[in-house]
Structure formats: C-alpha cells, structure tokens
Amino acid sequence: MSRLVDLFEYGLDAPICLTWELTYACNLSCVHCLSSSGRRDPRELTTEECKAVIDELERMQVFYVNIGGGEPTVRSDFWELVDYATSHHVGVKFSTNGVKITPEVAERLARNDYLDIQISLDGATPEVNDWVRGPGSYDTAIRAMENLQAAGMRNFKLSVVCTRQNIPQLDEFKAIADRYGAQLRLTRLRPSGRGADVWDELHPLPEQQRILYDWLVAHGDGVLTGDSFFHLSAFGQALPGLNLCGAGRVVCLIDPIGDVYACPFAIHEEFLAGNVRGEGGFQRVWQGSELFQRLRSPQSGGACSSCKFYDTCKGGCMAAKFFTGLPLDGPDPECVQGYGEELLAARDDDASHPRPGQDHSHRTIRYSKSGKVPVRLGTRPIDPAAALDIKPNLARISNGGMPVNDLQDDPLADFAPSRV
Amino acid sequence: MDLDRAWAVHPQVSIRPEPFGALVYHFGTRKLSFLKDRALLDVVQRLDEAPTARVACADAGVGEADLPRFAAALGALERSSMLVERAA
Ligand code: SF4
Ligand code: SF4
Numbered sequence: 001m002s003r004l005v006d007l008f009e010y011g012l013d014a015p016i017c018l019t020w021e022l023t024y025a026c027n028l029s030c031v032h033c034l035s036s037s038g039r040r041d042p043r044e045l046t047t048e049e050c051k052a053v054i055d056e057l058e059r060m061q062v063f064y065v066n067i068g069g070g071e072p073t074v075r076s077d078f079w080e081l082v083d084y085a086t087s088h089h090v091g092v093k094f095s096t097n098g099v100k101i102t103p104e105v106a107e108r109l110a111r112n113d114y115l116d117i118q119i120s121l122d123g124a125t126p127e128v129n130d131w132v133r134g135p136g137s138y139d140t141a142i143r144a145m146e147n148l149q150a151a152g153m154r155n156f157k158l159s160v161v162c163t164r165q166n167i168p169q170l171d172e173f174k175a176i177a178d179r180y181g182a183q184l185r186l187t188r189l190r191p192s193g194r195g196a197d198v199w200d201e202l203h204p205l206p207e208q209q210r211i212l213y214d215w216l217v218a219h220g221d222g223v224l225t226g227d228s229f230f231h232l233s234a235f236g237q238a239l240p241g242l243n244l245c246g247a248g249r250v251v252c253l254i255d256p257i258g259d260v261y262a263c264p265f266a267i268h269e270e271f272l273a274g275n276v277r278g279e280g281g282f283q284r285v286w287q288g289s290e291l292f293q294r295l296r297s298p299q300s301g302g303a304c305s306s307c308k309f310y311d312t313c314k315g316g317c318m319a320a321k322f323f324t325g326l327p328l329d330g331p332d333p334e335c336v337q338g339y340g341e342e343l344l345a346a347r348d349d350d351a352s353h354p355r356p357g358q359d360h361s362h363r364t365i366r367y368s369k370s371g372k373v374p375v376r377l378g379t380r381p382i383d384p385a386a387a388l389d390i391k392p393n394l395a396r397i398s399n400g401g402m403p404v405n406d407l408q409d410d411p412l413a414d415f416a417p418s419r420v
Numbered sequence: 421m422d423l424d425r426a427w428a429v430h431p432q433v434s435i436r437p438e439p440f441g442a443l444v445y446h447f448g449t450r451k452l453s454f455l456k457d458r459a460l461l462d463v464v465q466r467l468d469e470a471p472t473a474r475v476a477c478a479d480a481g482v483g484e485a486d487l488p489r490f491a492a493a494l495g496a497l498e499r500s501s502m503l504v505e506r507a508a
Contacts, residue, residue: 010439012438012439012443013436013437013438013439014436016443016452061434061436063434063436063443063445063447063452064445089434089447091447091450113447113448114447116450
C-alpha cells in the first residue's frame, strides 16, 4: 500500500487546506507581510460573489477555509460571510491581528462551534513584535486574547512566524499561549510578498534552525506548525505532519480579487491557475488548471534527489526557492545541510529575483533590502538587548502609530492526519 | 468495536470521497482522518442503514478473512468519535 503522502502528490478532488484572503486592506503594515497587503483592491470580490464561492466550496465539500488577508475583519461584510460559511458546512478559521476583537465580538465568536481564530503575534515582547508588526500591535493582540479568554473561547491559536529575533523567545510564546488558554502555532517565515525584502535580515540563522527543530521535537503535538518546517526533518526524525509541498495538490489560495494561486506564499503569475470569476468557477480551476496538473505530476528532486533526507525534506518549500531566485528542483534556501546558503551566495544580482505579483502596500511604507533604504524607527523605542543585537534595516512605518498587517496562514494549517 | 451493534456516522462528521478512499472531517473535534480504501468507505456509508456493523461489512462484500482488518479500522474511527453507537 502506498503511503498517504504519495497518494496526495497526485492531488485531490478538492483542496484540504484552502486559504482565502478576503481583502488586501489592512490596518497594519507588517514588514514581512506575505501578501504585500495594505490598500483595498477595487476589484475585490463582492459579498454576493463571496457567497457564490462559499456555495461552491460547500458543494465540493471543502470542510473549512483559512481566511486571511490583509486584515479580513476590516471588510464590512466579514461577519456576514463568516456566518454564511459556517451555516453552509464550511468551517472557518481566520487570522487576525486582533484589531476588531472587542469583548462583544469575542462573545459572539465564542458561540460559534464552526469557528476557529488565530491571533498573530511575532514577538513575545512589544519590542520584538512591534519592530516587525508596527507600533501598538503587541498590545492589540494581547487585548484580543484577553477578550477571547474572557468570553470563554477555548483553544484559539496564537500564531507566530519564527524569525531570527524571536527564536530565543519560544518558551515565552508558550507561556503567553498557556496564559490565555490558547494553542501555540509556529510557522515559517517565507520570502513572499514584503517578506522578500526583509528575509535576509529576519530569517533564522543556521544555528537557530537547530534550536527550533529541537524545541519542536521536545514539544511534539503540543505545538502546531501547519507542517511548515518539514525541511528541518533533515536534522533527524521527521516532524509530525504530511511532509510534502502541498501547493496545487492539497493547498491553494483564493486571493481578494478571485485569483487562484497554488499556495498563499506564491502570489506570482508563475503560480496563477485561474480566477473564480471565470466560467466553471473555482472547481474548474482546481480540477482543470494546467498549472495544477503539472504540480501534481511527479516532480524531480534535481540536485536534492541524491540527498539521503530527500524522503522527508523533499527539497523544502517551492515558494522559498522561487522568491530567493533558486532553482525549484534544488535545495531550499534554508537547507539544513547548508546547500541553500552556498547557492544563495552564488546568485547574481538581486535584480534577477522574481518579484511578488501584487503589491497593495500602503504607499507610506518604505522597506528595504539590507542597507538600501534609510531606517526610520517606530514610535516605541527599541531596547537593543531585546531586539537581540539586530540592527534594524527594516523600514518603519509612518502611519500615525496604527499597527500592522497580518501574516497569513500556513497552507497545511495544522493538519494532524491520522490514518484509518 | 462491537460488530454486532448498530453504528452511525457522527452527525458532525462529513465524508468526502477521493480517488484513494475518502477524507473524513469532524467539525466538533476538528480532526481529519483518511479512509485509505474505497471498500472501507463503502462499509462506512452503509453503517447508518445496516442493523449491525457486521451486516454492513457483508453487504459491502467484505469476506470473513478481511473482517478483523475492517473491525480494527472501524474501531479507530469510533475512538476518534467519527462513529457513534445508535439504537438498532
Ligand atoms: S508554503 Fe512552500 S512548501 Fe508549503 S505549499 Fe507553499 S510552496 Fe509548498
Ligand atoms: S539537500 Fe535538498 S533534500 Fe537534502 S536536506 Fe538539503 S534541501 Fe533537503
């Protein structure tokens, strides 16, 4: 009998983990936003179009969607769409920076059994968090968690993107999650969207990858990872999860204007499969797109195929390779054997890297690749010790202290397969 | 799992047939499971109507020799609350 993961490589009739970004609008401007969000796109799907997509998902038996953005809750019809989905047998898990999670909203959310919430926080202290997510965003997230807890919402997720600056805070994140009755979820920083501009400065150092791996192994099932870190399996035992790149096979993204991409981390023409507004809707795209067919056919491991860890590592993340300008059939830029670094060092100029296909960043933001743009720090002073000796080359935001955008859900969203 | 009792798919469970078998999702526990072959899917789909699980297996053409394997799989589904006992 073949392994389940082998069957999945050929795709499914409908996705398991569908991410749906409802809007590119966001109150924040996180420097690493995977969807380069900020401003609303005028072509955004209307309420009626969104409901038609939900009807389709119900027909296709997509059990749940991971809703993100932008900040999905800033859409005026957000709660209406959530109610519509959950009353049509499509469960909702949504990611938010917490801006709209008032005590009243929290009460309402706690009553809906088909709903799951992820609060994004990328530092266990305001210094580390606000440095990437923007001034005030730490307090916003904490307040949201307090409100959820007070409303009796149990087991919501505290979602953290692992960076060079916050890897030393893993225990603190766990303590915060425990304090609010939340479950900790750690995901990988990928060089997608604005993340491409800050990846060099934010992605964990090689020795931190090892620390992270050991921490994940020690905490086992107690911590969710959305199957983000399968490239770290090459350190030893495989981490729990599917251990494959699910792009176009079990994962995909519907973006705010209805474009369907192979993965939320791959917003680029190269991975654009179609649009839900087209004839045949989402189902036609999922089942018929030529790109998806290609992704579902056997992939060559390229330079990785002779690696003894290929079976679990699979050469890592397609999007990470793509946006760092590495070949798709070779090692991941964060290959634990160091092959990715060698390739990165050998790359030509930055100019040759693919750029994200959409940019809805607030025009006031400036962000940089190392040293290219002068730095403006946020309103909150950065404690150099807490910022872990990282010299912020990240641009800061001059949007009147409004906090940040939300880093999106990982595609294989906490998928804990059990086989029967 | 007692094959001689009547069983049903939990009301909060949704089953999606796939080429390899099926995906099973429980909206209450948020757990996803896989039925790794079509024969097992066939049995599960017959449970609601059949007087006992044993009858559901027989109707699906499961032979004596295969029964223990199917009983084990159904047992796993019961433990994860995907299946519940019902009045016969
Ligand atoms: S995040 Fe990377 S590994 Fe995961 S599905 Fe997308 S491209 Fe594949
Ligand atoms: S060489 Fe390829 S398969 Fe081996 S550890 Fe590196 S990325 Fe993974």
